[in-house]
Amino acid sequence: MSTDRPRAAWAPAACALPTAQRPLREAEFDRLFTTGDVRRPDPTHLRVTLDPTPEVAARAAALAVRETGCCSFFTFAVVASAGQVRLDVTVTGEHVDVLDALQERAGERA
Template sequence: MELEWVPSACTLPTVEQPLRVAEFDDLFAKAVRVERPADGELAFAFPASPELAGAAATLAARETACCSFFTFTRTVSAEELTLAVSVAEPHIEVLTALAARVGS
């Protein structure tokens, strides 16, 4: 798995990075809709479920711990869970790489 897009600001040990990418791939596979409202933003919509909400929250917290340039926002309604991901201008290429993984 090619991870050249992972920035040096990421403190996750290199050996663990492919595992984290696989966790995101698994979560993304459950999305019913993906939107890119701006260059520095991605939004994933999932069916509302406590399991998905918990998995998204846990993964977002773990990712923020090693890559503080990410901002994750969860919005939950009775019908849908939305996980929005945003980054500042210097890290747009990371978000672009994540967006490219959707459906891969």
């Protein structure tokens, strides 16, 4: 990541997670996004390939449930197929900037 521009904020005003808990949630995403490929099939859809283990799939699903509890504009799908696990994240058009920031964060970790 370039140091001459600030990291994009991906917790918009619509996020109901208390501000003090946001760094902890970001750290959870960082731990999830340690391997794999990051793709953007379209502006409202992010696809991240994860470690193909049951533990990672379970962590991704648990994190997705908690994240939709505070940021209902996210839709998550954990997909296990052909020995791979991926996380598909979609948002509505007005939250593409949040997905941009999540993609940046995932790209830094993978």
